[in-house]
Amino acid sequence: MKIVFLDAISMGDVSLEEMAALGELECYSSSTAEEARERVKDADVACLNKVIVDQAFLDAAPRLKLICEAGTGMNNIDLKLCEARGVVVRNVAAYSTDSVAQITWMHILNLTGRAVHYQEFVQSGAYSRNPVHVDFAHPFTEIAGKTLGIVGMGAIGQKVAAIGKAFGMEVIYYSTSGTGHCKDYPCVPLEELLERADVISIHAPYNERTAGLIGYKELVQMKPTAILVNTGRGGIAVEAELAAAIEEGIIAGAALDVYVTEPLPLDSPLMKTARQFPERLLLTPHIAWFSREARARLARGMEDNIRRGW
Numbered sequence: 001m002k003i004v005f006l007d008a009i010s011m012g013d014v015s016l017e018e019m020a021a022l023g024e025l026e027c028y029s030s031s032t033a034e035e036a037r038e039r040v041k042d043a044d045v046a047c048l049n050k051v052i053v054d055q056a057f058l059d060a061a062p063r064l065k066l067i068c069e070a071g072t073g074m075n076n077i078d079l080k081l082c083e084a085r086g087v088v089v090r091n092v093a094a095y096s097t098d099s100v101a102q103i104t105w106m107h108i109l110n111l112t113g114r115a116v117h118y119q120e121f122v123q124s125g126a127y128s129r130n131p132v133h134v135d136f137a138h139p140f141t142e143i144a145g146k147t148l149g150i151v152g153m154g155a156i157g158q159k160v161a162a163i164g165k166a167f168g169m170e171v172i173y174y175s176t177s178g179t180g181h182c183k184d185y186p187c188v189p190l191e192e193l194l195e196r197a198d199v200i201s202i203h204a205p206y207n208e209r210t211a212g213l214i215g216y217k218e219l220v221q222m223k224p225t226a227i228l229v230n231t232g233r234g235g236i237a238v239e240a241e242l243a244a245a246i247e248e249g250i251i252a253g254a255a256l257d258v259y260v261t262e263p264l265p266l267d268s269p270l271m272k273t274a275r276q277f278p279e280r281l282l283l284t285p286h287i288a289w290f291s292r293e294a295r296a297r298l299a300r301g302m303e304d305n306i307r308r309g310w
Helices: 033-039 055-059 079-085 097-112 115-123 155-166 190-196 239-247 269-276 292-307
Strands: 002-005 024-027 045-048 066-069 088-090 147-151 170-174 199-202 227-230 253-256 281-283
Touching: 033 055, 055 079, 066 292, 079 088, 097 115, 097 155, 097 199, 097 227, 097 253, 097 281, 097 292, 147 155, 147 190, 155 170, 155 199, 170 190, 239 253, 239 269, 269 281
Parallel strands: 002 024, 002 045, 045 066, 066 088, 147 170, 147 199, 199 227, 227 253, 253 281
Antiparallel strands: none
């Protein structure tokens, strides 16, 4: 069995020795579309993270039986075409739940706790010159008693919600599929969530229902004191419109870990806004899923998917 990993750079320093023991493993740091087609021509299994699987890819891989997505989201794979070709596709669900929830709350606490401001206040020497022992001019607000609105109440959304509940927050959510499966918290329409929530956290897949779900029209429905966090998928919140809302003070702040184009282009409106308002717009480089532990679980999950065969 020949296994080809087309963009193994996504795994970082995680060992793939157990995967190599399952067959003949070829690992490539990254692959262009053309390189990918050449490299899968005699593969039985293709492991990939961002490589696009389309008709040209499948046409180039007549022996291919299994595609292992090195992650949870499968936007990059034409699932219907794979099914028609008899190619099994498997992802690894829930490997990053704890990791993403942790980074989500890092962003929420940094924004609500004004971490960037306080760090700068001390490091700049302003605190040392302050006549009193505290920065009275910039108080923060407690999240206990506030409302946390989750967009997409899957495994990660439920983990984020449970942490919010532990902080004493009221939790509500919007189901992007239209079916509120989670009965632990109230499922509300998007308009109600936008109006009520003090913190909105996005944990939905990117699809035809969520593309551009939150743009300027939705942002103006939020409280001016509210914040928005997206560790779900880029494109669910409209980037240019979110940047404008931050600059205009429509909402208090936002934090993003995912983007339409990754890495984030230097000319993105988000970059300009983050430089202008570093306390109100926090940007991280799509690392919420990338803890050492999560990547180890991902590798083991992919190996299990290969062992299951097709």
